[in-house]
Every structure is written in C-alpha cells, then in structure tokens.
Amino acid sequence: MTTLLRLLTAFFLIFCVQVAYAQQAVSQDIEQSTEPTSVVAEQAPEVGKHVMANMDAGSMVLSLLMVLALIIISALVLKRFNLAQQNTKQLNVVASLSLGAKERLVVVQVAEQQLVLGVTAQQITLIDSLAEPLVATTETPMTGNVLAFLQKASGKQNK
Numbered sequence: 001m002t003t004l005l006r007l008l009t010a011f012f013l014i015f016c017v018q019v020a021y022a023q024q025a026v027s028q029d030i031e032q033s034t035e036p037t038s039v040v041a042e043q044a045p046e047v048g049k050h051v052m053a054n055m056d057a058g059s060m061v062l063s064l065l066m067v068l069a070l071i072i073i074s075a076l077v078l079k080r081f082n083l084a085q086q087n088t089k090q091l092n093v094v095a096s097l098s099l100g101a102k103e104r105l106v107v108v109q110v111a112e113q114q115l116v117l118g119v120t121a122q123q124i125t126l127i128d129s130l131a132e133p134l135v136a137t138t139e140t141p142m143t144g145n146v147l148a149f150l151q152k153a154s155g156k157q158n159k
Contacts, residue, residue, distance in 0.1 A: 004075055011067050019060070094134050107134055 094114060095107040102121040107114055107130070114130040 004071065008071055011071070015060075015064060015067075109133070 090111060092109040093106060094109050097105040099105055104119045105127075106117045106119055108117055114133045116127040116130060118125040118127050
C-alpha cells in the first residue's frame with residue numbers, strides 16, 4: 001500500500017511540474033508577442049513549442065484520468081495475485097499443488113505441525129495432519145550465476 005501511495009505521489013508531482021512548465025511557456029509566449037522581436041530571438045530555435053501547442057485542459061485531465069485508471073488496475077492486479085504477501089514465522093506454506101482453476105492442495109506449517117489443506121473458492125478443508133513433516137526447500141534454482149545454473153541443468157539432462 002505504501003508503494004502505491006509513493007507511486008501516486010510521484011505521478012502527482014510530475015503532473016504539477018508539467019502544469020507549471022506549461023504555464024511558464026504560455027507566459028513567455030505572451031511576453032514575446034508584446035515585445036519587439038530582435039534578430040537574436042529570431043535565430044534561436046524554439047525548443048518544445050510544438051509539444052505544448054496541442055496541450056489543452058481537456059487532454060491534460062484525460063491524461064490524468066488514464067494514469068489514475070492505470071494505478072487502480074495495477075492495485076487490483078496486485079491484490080488479485082497477492083504479490084505482496086507478508087512472511088510470518090508462525091505460518092508458512094511448505095508446498096502447493098494446483099488441482100484446477102480455483103482448487104489447490106496446500107501443505108501448511110503451523111508452529112511444529114504440518115497440515116494438508118484443500119482450498120477452493122468457497123472453503124478451506126482440513127484433509128490430514130502429517131505425522132512426518134515434509135522438508136521445505138528454501139533454495140531457489142536461479143540463485144547465483146545463471147550460466148552455472150544452465151550448465152548444471154544440462155548436465156542433469158545428459159546423465
């Protein structure tokens with residue numbers, strides 16, 4: 001949630017800077033149109049003038065709404081896939097097996113005990129309590145050098 005707030009704040013600041021720049025450019029254009037033109041001003045290129053030519057209040061509001069919609073959609077996706085899980089020492093998922101679109105078989109470690117749970121969209125059912133606990137593998141296959149991992153994987157296939 002804090003990252004979402006930081007992202008929203010960053011977009012708001014960028015938007016404010018762009019509005020301030022647009023106001024400054026408009027005020028400079030007004031000042032230049034009232035003053036007599038000089039030879040130096042005619043030779044100097046006007047950088048960014050074409051960018052602000054098509055920016056009006058409607059397109060700025062539309063752009064802001066599109067950014068806000070993108071933030072909301074990103075938040076919903078993160079919530080749906082639960083990418084920001086909290087790690088607790090008391091409760092840990094040891095293994096998980098997908099049985100269908102919304103059905104899973106999960107082995108959960110609760111303190112010293114491991115439970116086998118059936119998880120569906122409607123309910124969670126205790127299937128069994130394991131007498132002999134499973135060993136949780138904490139090593140991920142991609143730690144370290146990627147080339148060493150690929151050589152190790154190809155060596156296992158050759159044997």
